[in-house]
Amino acid sequence: MPVLAKSRRSGSRGEPEKTRAAILSAALEEFAQEGDSGARTDEIARRAGVNKALIYYYFKDKEGLYAAALEQVFSGLHERVMSILNRTDMAPREKLLLYVQTHFDYIASQPVYPRLVQREFMRNAGRTLSPVANRILEHYGKPLYQKLEELVRDGIRSGAFRKVDPVQSITSILGTIIFYFITIPAQQIMRTGDPTSPERIAERRAAVLDFVSSALFATDDAVNQKGKS
Amino acid sequence: MPVLAKSRRSGSRGEPEKTRAAILSAALEEFAQEGDSGARTDEIARRAGVNKALIYYYFKDKEGLYAAALEQVFSGLHERVMSILNRTDMAPREKLLLYVQTHFDYIASQPVYPRLVQREFMRNAGRTLSPVANRILEHYGKPLYQKLEELVRDGIRSGAFRKVDPVQSITSILGTIIFYFITIPAQQIMRTGDPTSPERIAERRAAVLDFVSSALFATDDAVNQKGKS
DNA sequence: GCGTGATAATTAAACGGACGGTTAATTCAA
DNA sequence: TTGAATTAACCGTCCGTTTAATTATCACGC
Secondary structure (H helix, E strand, C coil), X not given: CCCCCCCCCCCCCCCHHHHHHHHHHHHHHHHHHHCCXXXXXXXXXXXXXXXXXXXXXXXXXXXXXXXXXXHHHHHHHHHHHHHHHCCCCCCHHHHHHHHHXXXXXXXXXXXXXXHHHHHHHHCEECCEECHHXXXXXXXXXXXXXXXXXXXXXXXXXXXXXXXXCHHHHHHHHHHHHHHHHHXXXXXXXXXCCCCCCHHHHXXXXXXXXXXXXXXXXXXXXXXXXXXXX | CCCCCCCCCCCCCCCHHHHHXXXXXXXXXXXXXXXXXXXXXXXXXXXXXXXXHHHHHHCCCHHHHHHHHXXXXXXHHHHHHHHHHCCCCCCHHHHHHHHHHHHHHHHHHCCCHHHHHHHHHHCEECCEECHHHHHHHHHHHHHHHHHHHHHHHHHHHCCCECCCCHHHHHHHHHHHHHHHHHCHHHHHHHCCCCCCCHHHHHXXXXXXXXXXXXXXXXXXXXXXXXCCC
16 A cells, blocks of 8 residues: 555554545444444444554544445445446347446455445335435445346347346346345355355355346347247 | 333343344344444344343354344345246236235345345355255245246247246346345435335335336237246 | 654543442232 | 232343543654
């Protein structure tokens, strides 16, 4: 990490931004592992190697820290994925496959992400999500779903995709991509070996692409002429 | 929902089993909603309409209650699903579709189930699951995966299924079935309307069957469905 | 260059409420 | 009378949050 010559702004010892980042990183792990309420501020501070009070110095309170953690993972995904979905130079099939790969790879590169996210989206107090999750979904989730829906419609219109319900198929695709990662702890029992090893991840990646392709793509133009039951 | 069966005077012999069941039921909701550590024993007692001490009277401690809750949902699924997977009078395609329907319907009938389960399987303290989840998976998860794997192999061997990796495709299928339910809170924001309404559930059910069928079944011109194997 | 405040970064310690769990007393069917 | 079922009240601890003190760095006048 290059020491920024100029950004030695002010303060006392250490680098404030580095400290902040350390806290955030520790929080990501702890939140993903234990969940919102299960995460302990003491443990986060310990992991980050800083005093607990710094959490409240940099992020107002536990919820503020939580929001920052969610924001970080989501903005990263959003950036990568949307740049693909906004492209206009690709046919639906290639575009969808590239999207799936990108989404998959992002999750695989941030093993902490899926559990963090999934946890949050399962937690509906009564009937509504937490304000934090709500904001995240409005900001990142909706545009993603919208673009994906558009893509699927394009694919269907052009005959590249089967005539599926766009929204439903998106849910299925997301499930196929994400499910493996959120069940990794369970898979350590169900199967032998390490589900997070590069080989296993590669194996899963290929399987996801195959599964989605087969589920969504029309089986060659000629074949889909025959009526379906 | 709070069935205050005040019929019996509460004092000593109300109905013990009814009380126990009330606690368990309340626990299921609370655990599913708030998670293991998020759930509050006071709240569970309140929902069940009983004194908090009864939780410790019937179930040793919070973890005992949690284990009982997991046990209940899993045994119910196990019972329904295994009876299908053990049948020998069905061709792979029908068997798999029936399995998917049954699994789906069970979840749909117990909206509390998927979040409860998913929560648990995401929580790996360090490197291993909780002892409770471990036991559940050994007892219910492994046999299920095993039977499903067998089924997929049969399907491939008979030519009814594409030549997929059995284990990977099972993960994909499970993801397709379950993902909708564990993201219901999020879907209340992403789409309009109630994702838990019968119409929506039916719509999702059809989509799952379609998605899985298309992903897994061989699209051979030759419909070599020979009925029994 | 050199004290000298000012301020940002960091810490130790403690507070107060929440929450899991306990206990001793009470009720009521058999 | 016995004992299972139930309750109110309590306890100790964990944990999020606050506060006050401390350390280091910078700005600046001298």
